[in-house]
Amino acid sequence: MATLADVARHAGVSTATASRIINGSSKPVAEALRERVLAAVAELQYVPNAHAQMLARSNRHAVGVIVHDVSDPYFAEITRGLQRVATKDGRLVIICNSFREPDRELEYIDLLHAHQVAAIVIAGSGYLDSATAARLDERLRAFEATGGRIAVIGRHDHPGDAVLPDNEQGGFLAGEHLFTLGHTRVGVIAGPTALTTTADRLAGLHRAARQYGRELPDHRVVHADFTRDGGAAAAARLIAEQPDLTAIAALNDSMAVGTLAALRTAGRMINVIGFDDMPIARDVTPPLTSVRLSLTELGERAMSLALGEPGDGPRVQRVEAVLVRRDSTWPV
Amino acid sequence: MATLADVARHAGVSTATASRIINGSSKPVAEALRERVLAAVAELQYVPNAHAQMLARSNRHAVGVIVHDVSDPYFAEITRGLQRVATKDGRLVIICNSFREPDRELEYIDLLHAHQVAAIVIAGSGYLDSATAARLDERLRAFEATGGRIAVIGRHDHPGDAVLPDNEQGGFLAGEHLFTLGHTRVGVIAGPTALTTTADRLAGLHRAARQYGRELPDHRVVHADFTRDGGAAAAARLIAEQPDLTAIAALNDSMAVGTLAALRTAGRMINVIGFDDMPIARDVTPPLTSVRLSLTELGERAMSLALGEPGDGPRVQRVEAVLVRRDSTWPV
DNA sequence: AGCCCTGAGGTAAGCGCTTTCCTGGACCTT
DNA sequence: AAGGTCCAGGAAAGCGCTTACCTCAGGGCT
Numbered sequence: 115m116a117t118l119a120d121v122a123r124h125a126g127v128s129t130a131t132a133s134r135i136i137n138g139s140s141k142p143v144a145e146a147l148r149e150r151v152l153a154a155v156a157e158l159q160y161v162p163n164a165h166a167q168m169l170a171r172s173n174r175h176a177v178g179v180i181v182h183d184v185s186d187p188y189f190a191e192i193t194r195g196l197q198r199v200a201t202k203d204g205r206l207v208i209i210c211n212s213f214r215e216p217d218r219e220l221e222y223i224d225l226l227h228a229h230q231v232a233a234i235v236i237a238g239s240g241y242l243d244s245a246t247a248a249r250l251d252e253r254l255r256a257f258e259a260t261g262g263r264i265a266v267i268g269r270h271d272h273p274g275d276a277v278l279p280d281n282e283q284g285g286f287l288a289g290e291h292l293f294t295l296g297h298t299r300v301g302v303i304a305g306p307t308a309l310t311t312t313a314d315r316l317a318g319l320h321r322a323a324r325q326y327g328r329e330l331p332d333h334r335v336v337h338a339d340f341t342r343d344g345g346a347a348a349a350a351r352l353i354a355e356q357p358d359l360t361a362i363a364a365l366n367d368s369m370a371v372g373t374l375a376a377l378r379t380a381g382r383m384i385n386v387i388g389f390d391d392m393p394i395a396r397d398v399t400p401p402l403t404s405v406r407l408s409l410t411e412l413g414e415r416a417m418s419l420a421l422g423e424p425g426d427g428p429r430v431q432r433v434e435a436v437l438v439r440r441d442s443t444w445p446v
Numbered sequence: 447m448a449t450l451a452d453v454a455r456h457a458g459v460s461t462a463t464a465s466r467i468i469n470g471s472s473k474p475v476a477e478a479l480r481e482r483v484l485a486a487v488a489e490l491q492y493v494p495n496a497h498a499q500m501l502a503r504s505n506r507h508a509v510g511v512i513v514h515d516v517s518d519p520y521f522a523e524i525t526r527g528l529q530r531v532a533t534k535d536g537r538l539v540i541i542c543n544s545f546r547e548p549d550r551e552l553e554y555i556d557l558l559h560a561h562q563v564a565a566i567v568i569a570g571s572g573y574l575d576s577a578t579a580a581r582l583d584e585r586l587r588a589f590e591a592t593g594g595r596i597a598v599i600g601r602h603d604h605p606g607d608a609v610l611p612d613n614e615q616g617g618f619l620a621g622e623h624l625f626t627l628g629h630t631r632v633g634v635i636a637g638p639t640a641l642t643t644t645a646d647r648l649a650g651l652h653r654a655a656r657q658y659g660r661e662l663p664d665h666r667v668v669h670a671d672f673t674r675d676g677g678a679a680a681a682a683r684l685i686a687e688q689p690d691l692t693a694i695a696a697l698n699d700s701m702a703v704g705t706l707a708a709l710r711t712a713g714r715m716i717n718v719i720g721f722d723d724m725p726i727a728r729d730v731t732p733p734l735t736s737v738r739l740s741l742t743e744l745g746e747r748a749m750s751l752a753l754g755e756p757g758d759g760p761r762v763q764r765v766e767a768v769l770v771r772r773d774s775t776w777p778v
Numbered sequence: 779a780g781c782c783c784t785g786a787g788g789t790a791a792g793c794g795c796t797t798t799c800c801t802g803g804a805c806c807t808t
Numbered sequence: 809a810a811g812g813t814c815c816a817g818g819a820a821a822g823c824g825c826t827t828a829c830c831t832c833a834g835g836g837c838t
Binding site: 498499 | 824825833
Binding site: 115116123144161162163164165166167168183184185186187189190193194197206207208209210211213221224227228229230256257259260261293342371374375393395397398399 | 447448491493494495496497498499500501507515516517518519522525526529533538539540541543544548556557559560561562588589591592593674703706725726728729730731
């Protein structure tokens with residue numbers, strides 16, 4: 115590995131001068147030297163050691179992002195928003211997949227901390243388990259104590275900057291839509307029990323039920339993981355056990371798509387409503403009614419909070435949920 | 447920021463001892479000291495500075511990944527495979543989005559080089575422009591010269607380890623399928639002209655045409671970017687200009703889905719075949735016939751090559767293309 | 779009892795870079 | 809011509825950590 119010292123020697127200057135030329139320091143340097151140094155850089159294929167630079171400059175520039183899984187379209191969209199803002203700001207983004215494991219999340223927080231990132235953005239539902247939440251919180255505080263910035267997306271357990279999708283309201287909208295269409299026997303495909311996202315969306319659904327005087331009994335609510343196949347399996351079970359359902363609310367679009375598939379397999383078609391309004395929603399048959407959350411906006415806002423001036427206290431921004439009506443729901 | 451020196455002082459030991467205890471060095475240390483140091487670590491919330499560690503140890507452990515865009519499902523799948531292998535090996539993965547801009551790709555190569563990553567994996571079509579390819583190649587060689595490993599996915603321009611989806615064969619399979627079904631007037635929605643992926647898939651299609659004695663004239667081939675909406679626009683144009691087409695081959699699934707949408711809008715339905723067999727393919731209507739590439743396998747293999755023992759020369763692995771028949775194609 | 783050996787723990791030399799402070803020659807001033 | 813000013817360029821002190829090497833007790837040996 116060519117080092118700065120090699121370049122300096124090659125060009126017959128001091129490392130100080132070489133460094134100044136390479137980094138475009140404000141200090142003026144004779145043209146002849148500049149050329150010699152640049153020539154040496156080219157010849158030796160010199161690439162500065164980023165770690166040495168970080169150490170010497172001790173400026174934090176990269177940002178870390180922890181998501182459940184980038185290859186999940188939900189997080190892919192959020193990540194897109196995060197990247198857009200970070201890139202505009204000239205930041206390197208380090209993406210970490212926690213795969214929904216709190217321990218891995220913990221590890222990544224320390225790892226990003228160790229890498230001296232300027233900020234950590236955590237996207238994805240928090241954990242209802244309070245012991246877990248407390249441990250995460252402790253590590254995050256340690257990071258903040260060193261001047262690091264934190265923004266979270268979609269979890270309320272951390273007392274810092276946050277941007278929250280209005281999951282409860284979204285759940286309410288989904289319920290309201292189905293109930294005003296006249297449905298009385300509505301099944302729910304919920305996400306993993308441990309996630310706050312599930313809890314919030316479900317809460318909204320229940321509020322709608324109360325408001326419209328309908329029932330949403332436990333035996334019509336099944337849990338699955340937030341995937342297409344999880345949704346398909348759960349839906350198959352639900353329609354087999356409760357043949358009289360006229361509608362199913364799936365708490366994300368992947369599961370809604372799975373539900374559609376299960377219905378097709380079963381040779382039936384009842385109302386289906388999804389959540390998140392992901393790109394696929396309009397391309398399935400029937401096109402899926404869904405509750406839209408602007409996922410990229412979620413990402414953009416979070417990154418802006420994390421990179422902008424720190425607020426006096428924790429700032430919370432909400433991203434509203436909007437119902438998008440398509441053809442998978444209709445009046446009874 | 448608490449430093450090792452702080453911890454050592456706090457525990458009343460030298461930094462050497464503190465370092466040894468924290469890193470679990472093989473050197474034996476008295477239990478009393480160990481406890482004091484660990485207590486100090488906890489109290490001071492000490493997190494080692496990764497940059498200082500890298501510098502002192504000069505071991506390369508992280509791996510860099512450059513993809514066109516993680517939020518594109520194609521790359522999301524590949525990334526999943528990459529991550530799986532890297533994580534199993536206990537590596538930190540740094541993901542960079544080039545957004546198909548060669549300059550950004552160049553920048554990222556240097557950035558990863560600067561970060562002393564152990565390996566760089568580049569996923570996504572190469573550039574037909576040879577000046578661009580040459581510049582990339584130069585930077586990659588510089589990285590390799592310092593002992594870095596490189597693996598590329600889906601591009602043949604770099605003379606190192608590579609895993610190649612058999613795009614040409616895939617194109618051939620798509621063409622063969624349509625031609626044996628009896629189609630004679632086949633339209634093609636191709637990807638960006640500058641990408642080798644486009645060129646290869648198209649070449650396969652042409653080979654099939656020759657073999658089956660069919661025509662695939664230029665005016666039936668339109669180019670779009672590899673997105674759903676790009677495909678929809680291109681398809682709309684194509685069916686307006688060539689109303690007698692009986693089939694359309696889209697060179698990726700996103701564009702195929704767009705094609706389906708365009709056909710629906712136009713109130714027509716003709717054969718459509720996609721490419722990549724992404725998860726959506728089975729959930730659209732009609733379920734999409736497509737050419738499957740095992741994207742996660744592509745990723746896993748590439749990462750294995752990059753992390754495993756270096757070969758004597760460049761190693762090339764091929765991932766085969768397989769036709770998946772669904773309902774979007776049928777005999778004329 | 780004197781010696782050496784052993785090994786826990788400390789000292790200090792880097793790792794590659796940035797940046798402050800210093801040097802010394804060129805140029806001005808009176 | 810002597811002194812002063814300026815400024816390009818260099819010397820060197822870190823940044824926080826690891827680790828080779830050294831020290832110096834304590835214990836076993838003859």
